[in-house]
Amino acid sequence: MKKLIKLLVTFLLTLTLLVPSSLSIxxxxxxxxxxxxxxxxxxxxxxxxxxxxxxxxxxxxxxxxxxxxxxxxxxxxxxxxxxxxxxxxxxxxxxxxxxxxxxxxxxxxxxxxxxxxxxxxxxxxxxxxxxxxxxxxxxxxxxxxxxxxxxxNYTGFHKYEEIQPDLDALIAAGNEKGDRFFKYESIGQTDEGREIPMVIVAKNEETIDHYLNNTLTEALNDPAKLSEKIAQDDPTSYQVPIFINNTHPDESPGIDAQIDLLKDLSTKEEFIFNGQEKDSLERLKVSDVLDNFILIFCVTLNPDGKAENQRENSHKLDINRDNIYQTQAETKAMSATLAKYNPLTFIDLHGFVPEFLIEPTTPPHEPNFEYDLLMGGEMDPDTKDVVDDKPGAIGHARAMGDVGIANSDYTSYIIPMFDYGDGWDDAFLGYTAVFSLIHGALGHTVEIPAQNQQSLLAAKHAVLGSIKYVLDNKTVLYQNQLEIFRRGIENEDNKAVDSWLVKADGSVGGRPRGENDNFFPDYYILPMDKSLQKNVNEVYDMISYFLRNGVKVYQSDIEVTYKDITYPAGSIVIPMNQAKRSLANVSLYQGTDESDWGAMYAEIVLNYPKLHGFDSVEVRQADLFADKLTEITEPLSKPATDQNIESDQVVIKANNNDALILVNKMLADGKEIQIVNESSDEIAMGDYLANTEDMKGYLEGLLVNLVESPDSIKATKVEPPKIYLTPSSSNYAELADETRFVLNQLGFTIVEDIKDANVVVDSSGVFEKDALKDKNYIGIGSMALQAVKDQALYPLEIQMNEDGGGNEGLLKANYDLTNPISGSYQSDDIAYVSSGSVMNQPRPEAKIFAKVADDDDFYLEGWWPGHDFVQGQVLGFADSMEDQNFVFFSTDVTNKAHTRYLYRLLANAIYSINSENFIEGEGLKVSVPKKDIQVETTEETTEEPR
Ligand SMILES: [Zn+2]
Incomplete structure (x- = not known):
């Protein structure tokens, strides 16, 4: 049979060869x-x-x-x-x-x-x-x-598969010319295995090497000296990078404009276009550009999204929210690339804002930015503009806009800083362009109006306007970036930043220094010792994170005592006197409360120590570690789990996420896991009990904490969970997509048909009540809770600001240590809400395991106007009603896959919801009466564009 087919194929092939297309005859x-x-x-x-x-x-x-x-x-x-x-x-x-x-x-x-x-x-x-x-x-x-x-689609449009052949051809053409150098560099691979394509254009290969090995090294180590030198030197004696990017590939002119520019760069001697001044003609010689700059084009950061013509990546997550969290392959690649090249400017080409929008943004601004140096000076409180109109991001934006409209059909553009009051802020570093500001780059999100050729032209010429502006102001702009690094190295808190940090009423708030003179501490210690560090796994992660981002990380050579606590040799230390101290500080500092603003674009809570759940110590004592540190240049590998257990049964501590991965691996292999229902000095409610020998085969790559099991311990068998996830409510990235990503990451078994499930995890509110009959149910966040209420799945009382789905807060919280869901937390701990709701007193039978603290200062940071009503209210409870088990969270336990400290709440809810004694614990009591909501917010409900 096979042979026949082969013969037939050969025959057909021959026929095709002999008789070309019947048409052409x-x-x-x-x-x-x-x-x-x-x-x-x-x-x-x-x-x-x-x-x-x-x-x-x-x-x-x-x-x-x-x-x-x-x-x-x-x-x-x-x-x-x-x-x-x-x-x-x-x-x-x-x-x-x-x-x-x-x-x-x-x-x-x-x-x-x-x-x-x-x-x-x-x-x-x-x-x-x-x-x-x-x-x-x-x-x-x-x-x-x-x-x-x-x-x-329009002239110049590329489908995904058309990009690489075009890049190959233009790179070959460019190198053919001999007087310029083109280089392809994949900056990483996506989870679907596609390369993230980047093209670098320089005068020659040596300019790139010289920049990386000389100019940038000096910039980061002795910026003051380099600044003096470039003031004397011919500007063409050094080249600095200009970076163009696209994050959302379904905003396609952002890709096509880059390829168009690259094609011109590979063939032309000069760009001729309408200039910034009315009726002026600009001539920009390619040789002049390459004498001064290295051009870097990340054609699209999201090739998986481009292949599907969608905004999100293959996990349906929005990578333009992930740049500071870096949970995705794409943002890991971008952050490493930004740290490697440290560009002077960074333009992220987006769409679509009909008014043609170019950042800088509205306030509030993240206080870790050296905003005066980025914008070009201090802000005049009356004009809201830069004093003396010095070169910086504002002038840069105007150059982009002016040239963009002079060479397209558009007649105007807007700058959020001047054209909006609030709601388009840079208080959050998840956006790619905003993230680049922390490296001292003039970073701009550019939102072209439409998906057509005119917007391709607008985007392309905005970039040319940028290049022209940076060429005209190169020395000053680069000196400003060097000054940002100098402030870092000297850990200087320059008060010129303060003028930009205004409150909603227009008054200047400045950097939130509290009692301190300097906004920045001297060091952070991330202890490694078990007695001082509640989750060392997260510290190993932070070391990799900081190294990837160009932050210098050290380990102490000897023990050091600070405020009566002795930190042993080997503690991780991040000194603030370094060029990238702001990047370290933005991840480790407390964060700000911006609740006085009427609108914010997205979440602002970052706080790695709280949301990843590790101990970090802010040190305010200069020279505490002087001459006592050794730099770490490679990530440290986690040690193996200490397996020295004599007992037949072992308690796996539920105190890090490796424990969840271990439990899920064992459950998937049919090994028995029990959830512990009693606590002692070493053992908490909600820890896991397993057979010691069974467990040993699953420990590779995992660092978990093990305790010998006492002879008798109360524990309940975990029914292996088969989870049905409710689908997203839209085609935009949302909590449901993040929940799926997190549960997959932790190794849970997810089923696609609700009939096969023994638990439904809902973070979208997309369900039919009838389909949930007899299914145990976990609801997360306001969309799920609202749907439960609307469909009367369970009698739920929730409170939230009108249109407050984007309200967020890092909150002081209390947990019930007698409930296995929350038993591994502290009774005084933290919680995080990103979708704006709390629950009020549930049925008397319900067991509340998490609530907002009763204290007046319960609100730590975030953006939640009128958050008074949240005080003392319910964040999580479990109940059993008519043979159906329920767990409700107004805590957004999976938000942006950044809330790693809270994953255990969800995991233990999943592990315990199918067990016979599901309703457990003493339960917390609500003692603060329900308060009326005082504020109606005016939050923009659309997440889009940007
Ligand atoms: Zn976009």
Missing amino acids: YAQTLSMEDTHLSLTEKKSLDFEVDFKEEISLDQLSFSLGDKPLSEWKAFNMETEAYDLKPWIRVEDLSIDGNVLKGKLVNSLPYGLDATDLRPYPRWTFEELLGTYPLVVKDEGSGAKASIDIEIQ
Whole structure:
């Protein structure tokens, strides 16, 4: 049988070789200057063909691809089908002898001059793209003529698979010229295995080496000296990087504009475009640009998203929220690349804001930024502008906007700092462009208006406007960046920053220094000793994180005592007197309360020690570690778990996330795990009990804390969880996507059919009440809780600001140590809410295991206007009603996969919800009466664009 098939294939192949396409034997080729139709631009393409025989006009038929032109129907937004009259047709047909002339005309298949509108055409337009043969046939004589026609989104658009061939070709072309150097560099691989493509353009390879090995090294070690030197030197004696990026690949002109620029750079001697001044013409020589700069293009940071024409990555997470958390392969790659190249400017090309938006942002600004140096000076409180109009991000934005509109159909642009009051802030470093500010780069999110060619032109010329501006102001701008590094190295808290740090009422708040003169401490100690560190696993992670981000990390050589506590040799120390101290500090400091603002764009709580759950000590004593430190340059590997256990049964402490991975591995292999229902000095409610020998085979790569089991211990068997996750409520990244990512990361078993599940984990509120009948249910966050209430799945009382789904707070919280869900926490601990709700007194039968602290100062940081009503209210409880078990969290335990300290709450809820004695513990009491909500917020409900 096999042989026959092989023969047949050979025969077919031979046939194909002997008889090329049947068309080309007798068909003529149409002659056309332009063979591109467009989805976003009405076009009319002249064609002409000599049939070399007689044809008849009324016998002619036209087809494109495999269907007649009459079948190329336009899209109907109402029926969501292609059922309107055809959008491609022929016009002005005439015959002169045997020669046919006419026009191939397209109107707009979606009725729009851009393809960014969601859901249509945004999510469907790619299905129309491609190259199709246009065939003209005389039905009488059978005479044919044809030509290939390409249907484009707009001129210059690339589908994912078209990017790399174009990059390869332009890199070859650029290097062919001999006077410039093009280099492809993959900055990393996505979880689906795609390379993240970056192209570097420089004068030659030596300029890149010289920058990395000399200029940047000196900049980070002795910026003051370098600053003096460049003031004297010819600016072309050194080159600094300019970085262009795209984070959201379905904002496609951000990709195409880069490829367009690269093509020009690979072939042209100069760029000629309309300049910043009205009616001026700018000539920018490629040689001048490369004498001064190294151009870096990360064509798209999200190739998996590009392949699917979607905003999010393959985990459905938004990487433009993840740059400071770095939970995703893409942001790990970007952060390492930013630390490696440390660009002077960073432009992230996004869409779509019809007004053409270019950052800088509205306040509040993250206080760790050296904002005066980034903007070009102190802010004038009256004009809200920079004193003396010095070079900086504001002038840079204007140059981008002016040149962007001078070379496209647009006539204006906006800068949030001046055109919005609030709501487009940079208090959060999750956005790629904002993240670059912490490296001292002039970072800008640029939001082009639409998905079409005009926006490609606007984006491309915004970049050219940027290059021109940075060329004109190179020395000053680079000196400002060097000054940022100098402030770091001298751990100087320069008060010039304060003018930018305004409150919502317009008054200057400055950096939140508390009782201290210096906003920055002298050191952070991350203890490694068990007695001083509650989760050493997270410290190993932080070491890798800091090294990836260019923060210097040290280990103490000898023991050091600070405030009566002795930190043994080997403690991890982050000194603040270093160039990238702000990056370290932003991750480790307390954070700010911005609740007086009416709107914020996204979360602002970062606080790694609290949300990853490790001990970090702020040291305010200069020279405490002078001459006592050794630098760590490679991540430290976690030691192996101490397996010295004599007892047959072992208690696995539920005090880090490796314990969850271990338990899930064992459960997946059918090993028995019990959840502990009693506590002692060493053992907490909610720890796990396993057979010691069973466990030993699963420890590789995991660092868990083990305790010998006493002869008798109360514990309940864990029914291996089979989790059904409710789907997202939209196509945008949301808590449900983060929950899926986290549970996968922890190794839980997730089933796709609710019928196969023994627990439903809901963080979207997307469910049918009937389908949940008899299923144990865990609801997380306000969308789930609201749906539970609306569908009367359970009698729930929740409180939240109107439109307050984006309100967040790091809160002081109390946990019930007699409940296995919360038994491994402290009775006075923290919680985190990012979707704005708390629950009020539940049914008397319910067991409250987490609540907001009763103290007046319960609110630690975040953005939650009018958060008084939250005080003392419920964050989590368990209940059993009519044979159905429930756990409710208003704590967003999986938010952005950053809340690692809180994962154990969810895990233990999952492990215990199917057990017979599920409802346990004494339960916490609500003692602060329910308060009325005093504030109506005006939060922007849309997460998009940006
Ligand atoms: Zn975007």
